[in-house]
Amino acid sequence: MPQESDSAERPTALAVLESWLQRRLTADAKGWLEEKKSTALLEDRNAYLAFALAPRKVGKADLQLTDDEFEEALAACPGWTPRGWTTDQAARLILLLAGPADCFGRRLTQLCATGDIGEQVALYQALPIYPDPAGLTARAAEGLRTNIIPVFEAVAHANPYPRTYFDEAAWNQMVLKALFIGSSLHPIQGIDDRANASLANTMIDYAHERWAAGRPVSPELWRCVGPFLDDECLADLERAWNSPEPMAREAAALALAASDLPAAKTLLASDPQLAKGIDSGAVSWSLVHETITVG
Amino acid sequence: MAADSPSDSSDEPIRLIDPHVHMSARTTDDYERMAASGVVALIEPAFWLGQPRTTIGAYKDYLSSLVGFERFRAAQFGIRHYCTIGLNSKEANNEELAEAVMEVLPLYLQKEGVVAVGEIGYDDQTDLEDRYLRKQIELAKEFDMVIMIHTPHRDKKRGTSRTMDVLEEHGVDPGKVAIDHNNEETVQEVLDRGFWAAFTLYPNTKMGNERMVEIVREYGSERIFIDSAADWGVSDPLAVSKTFRLMHERGITKADIEQVCYHNALACYGQSGQIKEEDWTQPLPIDQRNLFHGNSVLRGGQTPRVDDSDSLVIE
Numbered sequence: 001m002p003q004e005s006d007s008a009e010r011p012t013a014l015a016v017l018e019s020w021l022q023r024r025l026t027a028d029a030k031g032w033l034e035e036k037k038s039t040a041l042l043e044d045r046n047a048y049l050a051f052a053l054a055p056r057k058v059g060k061a062d063l064q065l066t067d068d069e070f071e072e073a074l075a076a077c078p079g080w081t082p083r084g085w086t087t088d089q090a091a092r093l094i095l096l097l098a099g100p101a102d103c104f105g106r107r108l109t110q111l112c113a114t115g116d117i118g119e120q121v122a123l124y125q126a127l128p129i130y131p132d133p134a135g136l137t138a139r140a141a142e143g144l145r146t147n148i149i150p151v152f153e154a155v156a157h158a159n160p161y162p163r164t165y166f167d168e169a170a171w172n173q174m175v176l177k178a179l180f181i182g183s184s185l186h187p188i189q190g191i192d193d194r195a196n197a198s199l200a201n202t203m204i205d206y207a208h209e210r211w212a213a214g215r216p217v218s219p220e221l222w223r224c225v226g227p228f229l230d231d232e233c234l235a236d237l238e239r240a241w242n243s244p245e246p247m248a249r250e251a252a253a254l255a256l257a258a259s260d261l262p263a264a265k266t267l268l269a270s271d272p273q274l275a276k277g278i279d280s281g282a283v284s285w286s287l288v289h290e291t292i293t294v295g
Numbered sequence: 296m297a298a299d300s301p302s303d304s305s306d307e308p309i310r311l312i313d314p315h316v317h318m319s320a321r322t323t324d325d326y327e328r329m330a331a332s333g334v335v336a337l338i339e340p341a342f343w344l345g346q347p348r349t350t351i352g353a354y355k356d357y358l359s360s361l362v363g364f365e366r367f368r369a370a371q372f373g374i375r376h377y378c379t380i381g382l383n384s385k386e387a388n389n390e391e392l393a394e395a396v397m398e399v400l401p402l403y404l405q406k407e408g409v410v411a412v413g414e415i416g417y418d419d420q421t422d423l424e425d426r427y428l429r430k431q432i433e434l435a436k437e438f439d440m441v442i443m444i445h446t447p448h449r450d451k452k453r454g455t456s457r458t459m460d461v462l463e464e465h466g467v468d469p470g471k472v473a474i475d476h477n478n479e480e481t482v483q484e485v486l487d488r489g490f491w492a493a494f495t496l497y498p499n500t501k502m503g504n505e506r507m508v509e510i511v512r513e514y515g516s517e518r519i520f521i522d523s524a525a526d527w528g529v530s531d532p533l534a535v536s537k538t539f540r541l542m543h544e545r546g547i548t549k550a551d552i553e554q555v556c557y558h559n560a561l562a563c564y565g566q567s568g569q570i571k572e573e574d575w576t577q578p579l580p581i582d583q584r585n586l587f588h589g590n591s592v593l594r595g596g597q598t599p600r601v602d603d604s605d606s607l608v609i610e
């Protein structure tokens with residue numbers, strides 16, 4: 001959690017974004033951005049037009065940040081992981097963040113309300129680097145309310161915002177919805193740290209609902225259940241364990257490994273090869289995620 | 296029927312563009328059938344909803360849906376969605392609303408995938424319609440955009456001529472204007488004056504597609520293209536593909552058919568820089584990740600499929 005005391009020594013996200021584009025944009029594009037940055041200071045309308053025009057002026061290339069630059073991101077904002085961010089996205093955020101502080105909230109609201117998909121993704125991925133992020137939980141929840149999966153994932157995935165600022169109810173809603181809309185859990189920051197008994201129960205209910213409907217259950221669901229296994233949900237987990245799906249069995253094994261329940265340990269030990277795979281890292285949530293998203 | 300890549304008799308995949316269709320009013324079944332019939336891209340013009348909006352908020356939310364959710368819906372079926380942004384002629388008659396809409400239009404005109412100002416034009420040919428047509432023509436000039444013109448259903452021939460008079464008066468390049476909803480009575484003048492001539496295949500009120508075949512036979516395919524204008528009324532989102540097939544059957548050349556069903560719309564609206572063939576032939580990795588899921592991935596394991604209409608089973 002960020003502390004007030006050390007924030008003064010930290011580079012700002014704005015400065016970091018600007019330095020990344022300095023190294024990447026053509027002179028023309030830099031000139032355009034500088035000019036728009038100064039006019040955006042004055043008028044909302046200029047800011048909105050420049051925001052929309054950004055991809056045409058600075059391109060949409062992947063920033064392909066270096067390791068050092070990812071370090072800069074982390075130094076500016078704990079957990080900030082701008083992987084896959086693009087030049088237009090950085091430019092848009094510079095235009096927004098460089099505006100007068102008292103315009104920020106109004107402009108963010110208007111841009112979210114009128115945003116095309118690319119704009120909304122850029123805006124929601126940047127939640128943790130905005131001023132007063134703790135005051136933006138309603139905005140973040142609004143982003144998750146969408147059915148446009150890329151926008152949902154802009155909040156939920158690779159973003160430290162939910163783990164840092166969401167209360168348990170908001171967190172649990174997000175995780176459940178991720179499975180519900182066919183998104184995935186592994187890219188959610190803090191997915192293990194913020195596991196809780198209430199979420200585990202919800203997930204078990206959700207699994208029952210899926211089974212009753214004859215629909216498959218995502219193997220990732222068991223990740224939220226493992227640390228809170230009791231005898232009752234162990235029976236549910238066994239269903240995944242005995243599934244012919246190799247991914248389901250691996251996920252069940254990983255959930256068993258996260259439990260202190262003696263019965264869970266016994267069950268896991270009954271498949272020594274799988275237990276060994278978990279120890280060696282050959283079986284992991286990361287690989288489960290990779291397999292289900294590719295396949 | 297039913298195949299992943301529809302093809303004509305020569306077994307080349309069919310590629311169609313429907314450059315005027317109001318998908319917000321349509322179901323996913325329509326998207327599915329359009330994709331199966333070969334539609335790779337479509338353009339959704341901002342229009343009215345069958346009844347007037349009375350507040351600017353309602354209008355803004357509609358424009359936002361055209362650049363947001365509707366694009367996402369289309370992408371799930373492997374169809375690229377573009378739109379035009381404008382104040383339609385019917386709602387131009389509500390002056391208070393019209394003024395407020397004019398205020399917000401610039402916020403939307405430069406968004407990604409916005410290919411024109413439209414559909415604008417006359418309905419009853421009132422003074423207010425005239426005022427906001429002219430204002431939007433000026434807006435299109437300011438932003439250097441293509442214009443999509445809706446021609447009136449009533450008093451069509453004179454209304455169409457009058458619209459072109461106004462466009463010329465404002466010094467607009469006719470090569471950057473598509474005049475839509477043409478018929479046998481208007482086509483000659485529209486082509487003579489250098490505009491693009493679009494034809495809407497809409498049951499009962501606009502063109503039927505047998506008439507369309509004859510128009511292509513008579514006028515050829517230069518600067519002519521077709522659309523369905525399917526909306527919330529009794530209309531047909533497969534109108535472009537049905538007409539494509541009818542033209543084949545009735546002996547129109549392949550080259551002409553492809554101009555009318557694909558290339559011309561692309562050339563006209565491609566002037567915006569916002570619609571390019573590469574968008575669907577070579578989607579960028581960033582788009583695949585963020586937006587365009589292609590044919591194969593409807594997340595959550597619901598793969599969009601060509602429906603077997605005989606099946607009674609809902610999974």
Ligand SMILES: [Zn+2]
Nearest residue numbers: 340342414524
């Ligand atoms: Zn229309």
